[in-house]
Amino acid sequence: MTAATSTMVTRWWLVRHAPIAAPPGLITGQLDLEADVGGVTAAGGLPPGAVWLATHLRRTRQTAAALGIPAPRIEPDLAEQSFGDWQGLTYDAVDADASRRFWSAPASERPPGGESFADVVARVSAALERLTAAHAGRDVVAVVHAGTVRAALALALGLEPEAALRVQVDTLSLTRLDHVATPGHPPAWRVAGVNHPCPRSLSRCAICDGA
Template sequence: MTAVSLTPLTVTRWWLIRHAPVHNPDNVICGSSDREADTGNRAAAAALAASLPAEALWLTSPLRRSRQTAQALWTRNPRLADTAVVEPALAEQDFGDWEGISHDTAAMRDAEAAARFWRDPARHAPPGGESFAAVMERTAAALRRLTDSHAGRDLVAVIHAGTIRGALALALDLTPEAALRLRIDPWSLTRIDHHHTGTGSWSVGGVNQQAGTF
């Protein structure tokens, strides 16, 4: 019998973290708005930092709340300290003309645009902004590109609820409507892996995991 040589399976591991809560006392829309994060929850930061791999490529979005959260994690666990790569394609959804105002104010300014958006919030874009379906597309393209470029590595991405939903939609073949149902809390950890075999496949190890459950 001829021995068969098996090539070890290459797995790329994604550690997807939603940033710390945003300072938003007026409860306005702040998808692409560059607001600061409240990183004062030391227990959550410490628990999350302790769960992350030491040898990883770090990514953030261009938004301040993403970068501040990454810095807080490095502070809680210096072994993680690294220079993060800023990836524009992993930014939060852009709500265009609605950035910085409430949904009630948006409806008062343009009732027709608000009604059109809420009839199909997954696929309709706010005025001057982008739809969640578009966010899914750019997130999927970025994950495929980065997975191919860094095959076999751990990638820690400190990003946003919208882009984490987009990553899960890629892994689970979800529609935009289904992906919007996913709850992604601040300081939470979501794990997905890409298995480089055949045409490639994804698996999900955990969604919206909280401190104490990592």
């Protein structure tokens, strides 16, 4: 068997959840808010027979249900960044000195009782490596969060956490990552598409059509 034929590709389909009903400026983090799934229909473009994942936050589970994803496995390690004591506050309500410290280094500073984005990158990276090993060669569809997608891109592209924070991740967008394992070579990640503006049903997506 040649190296080419023994290459194993695990494809990750990262879907950001539907919009949430929250007032402008609210720090949501891991607040368990409802998703607005009005108009979201079953996704015809996602791969059949995939491993289906969502997080413990209801907005991902509600989005998965609206997309027709059957009984996703819950993976808390793929959840959004926790903003600890700031969750449920508006940005204007946060102590001004603490806010200045946070925004001076948003990738490394931790809100009180919460995580830094660098913590999220470490958590999500470990989960992706673990789940890739468990489901090698499969399609893995995960309904997740903007912070999760940015963390995954930090892993795939070797980005510093601060650089990954610059990536825009829209609701109901699709990001595709491939983990490529070839005997005799270190495993590698490749990026098939980022923040693809799929239709609300994800049924006519260039990333899906080209997969």
